[in-house]
Amino acid sequence: MSSFFENDSPSNLTEYSVSELSGSIKRTVENAFDQVRVRGEISGYRGPHSSGHAYFSLKDDRSRIDAVIWKGTFSKLKFRPEEGMEVIATGKVTTFPGSSKYQIVIESLEPAGAGALMALLEERKRKLGAEGLFDAERKRRLPFMPKVIGVVTSPTGAVIRDILHRISDRFPVHVLVWPVKVQGEGSGDEVANAIRGFNEFAPGGPIPRPDVLIVARGGGSLEDLWSFNDEAVVRAAAASEIPLISAVGHETDWTLIDYAADVRAPTPTGAAEMAVPVKAELEAQLASLAARLQGGVGRQMDQRRQAVRALLRALPSLDQILALPRRRFDEAAAGLGRGLELNTLNKRRSFERTASQLRPDILSNRIAERRQQLNERMIRAERTIERMLDRSRARIERADAVFATLPSRLEAQTGRARDRLGNLVRHADTAIRHQLTRARSELTAQERILQSLSYKNVLKRGYAVVRDENDRPVSLAAALSTGTAISIEFADGRIGAVTGDDATPPSSSTPSSGASPSKRRAAKPVEPAAPPKQGSLF
Known part of the structure; x- marks a missing residue:
């Protein structure tokens, strides 16, 4: 078999390493797709990563491609990507050699036509409107003459100059400007934070709390004004406790903040005109009202003066007013002498009638009647006291x-209690003896069980317990390292030992009992350890 493989002819294909092949594919793809435009739907978008980069996918009805927007490019986008939005991405295709994947690095991103943005805008408008953020009942009236105005806009544009110039011309007041970005990535969050920041100012604090807010921006395309369609901006405007004027774009430009604001102004200059009245007109109106007030007061005084004069002419003279009281006084003075005489006569007759009832015999009879009543009451009191004394004497005799x-009854009760106590003592002695007998039987049974479960019985059958330096049982050889001092407990005691690094068992031809005494480690007797707790073999 080995000679067969040695004679096999090698292939004529070029041999690549994995890194070389991945790098070659990467260069080929980047050269072939250096600049492409891809239309698709955003999928898997979760916002920018903590690093600032954004990772998601573009898909259509059949395919999907991974996409990435680097941090520097993401901050320059005109609108923020959202899940499900159809976009046109421009960039280059590259590969990721670490996992053999390819992706598009997006350099610019735009919605797939204004229709996509309008559809997204209508959907967001329906959603926020269903939550009641656009209801007319939530809107507040603007203060007629605010003392402080807060403006949320860009500090470098012409908008803030127009607002300040218009307020200065109409009615100079204190203006606080919260500088924000009004376009690009993060502008929506900055506008929302500015609205919430103005609302967090405490009344009477070091920085005065505005009486009215103006959120302003100049005109632009739908993409330029997209930050003011952000959901965070709309919710912040709806939740603002300070009346808010929306002045975004021109009169024909509508954003979602216009629906959530308390008042919508056609232009930033119009917002300034809504926020403050015209000082010159107020002064002229005040002067006109003062003149009318002065004229009205003069006419009213003339009318009152004429009415007083007419009343004076209608009043009677002093002699006419005092004629009747004078006549009554004269008649009373004339009848006063006769009245005094008649009163004295009546008093004398009343005194005589009373004096006739105060004769000595009448007084003597009344004194005798009162003395008799007093004697009768004293007799009744003496009888009552005697009855009370008799009743008290009877109660004392019974006691x-x-x-x-009492002594005889107490002695009888003491005897009965002594007999009852003796019976209780005898019953208690009997119960204690029975209880001790039962406890002794239970203790003996528990001792037998303890002896049967003790690990000492296991050691008597030829087993041993190995313990480490801390006198803890060791159940695994891996738990010990070479040179560790251990103790081995047998049924009749303990010996000390040190672990070695040779794990080969001794040969069967070498008797364990025939080893030289010089090569055998002397066993060190160890004091028997205290018996472990019940319930464990160790």
Whole structure:
């Protein structure tokens, strides 16, 4: 057989290593597909990896290809990829030699027509609308004259300059600008974080809390404004406790934040006009109202003055008002003397009637009647006290009789208790003896079981227990290393030993008992160890 294979002629094919073959395939694929455009549906997208790269697949109804977007390219995309979105990817095809896979490295990504983005926008609009984020009942009225206005926009564009200029012309107030990106990757998150950040300002804090918010951006295409269709931005706008004005794009541009905001402005300049009134108009209106108020007060005073004069003419004179009281006073003064005389006469007659009832004989009779009533009450009280004393005396006599018989009754009760205690002591002695007998029998039975289960009986049949340096039983030879001190326990005691590295059993021709005393290790007696716990062979 060996000569047959030696004479076999070698193949004329070139021999490659796996790495060489993989590298050659990689170069061939990259040269053949250096720049391609692929249309497909995004599948398996889970967002950017912790490294910043994005890994997913592009598929159609029959095939699938792996795709990757590197971190630098991902940050420059105009819109964020989403699961199920149909896109057109531009890039190059390459292989991954480590697992023999090929993939497309995407350099640019665009939706497969505006229809795909509009379909995605409508789907997201229906979803958020079903949650009630666009309901009119949730929208709040804007404050008429805010003191602080918060603006969420790019700090370098013309939008912020237009807003500041318009607010300064109409009604200068304190403006806080939260700079954000308004286009590209991460812009949606920045806008949402800015809205939530303004809402987290505490009233009266070091940074004043805005009374109204403006989210603004200039005009652009659907892709340019796509960040304001982000679900996070819409939810942040709907959850804002501060009234919010959406001013994204031109008047014909509509984004989802426009539906969630409290008010939609056609342009950023229009948002500034909605946020504050015109100071000059307010001053003119205030002056007009002040003039009208002054004129109204003057006319009202004239009318009141005329009414007072008319009332004065209708009032009677002082003599007419005092004529009737004066007549009544004169009549009362004239009748006062006769009234005093009649009153004195009536008092005298009343006194005489009362004095006639205070004769000495009448007083003597009343005193006699009261003395008789007092004597009767004293007699009744004495009788009551005597009855109470009789009842108390009877109770004391009955108590004396009971106390007289008490010693004999106590002696009888003590005797009965002594007899009962003696019976209980005898019963207790008997019960204790029976309990000790049963306990002694159970202990003897347990001792027999312990002796039958003790590992000492196993050692008597020729077995031994090997223990390590810590006096723990060893059940596996792998648990010991060469040169480890061990102890071996037999039925009649222990000996010490040291493990060796020769695991070959001794030859049958060499008697174990005939070894030279110099080559045999002297057995070191070991004190017998305390018996292990019950329930283990060790």
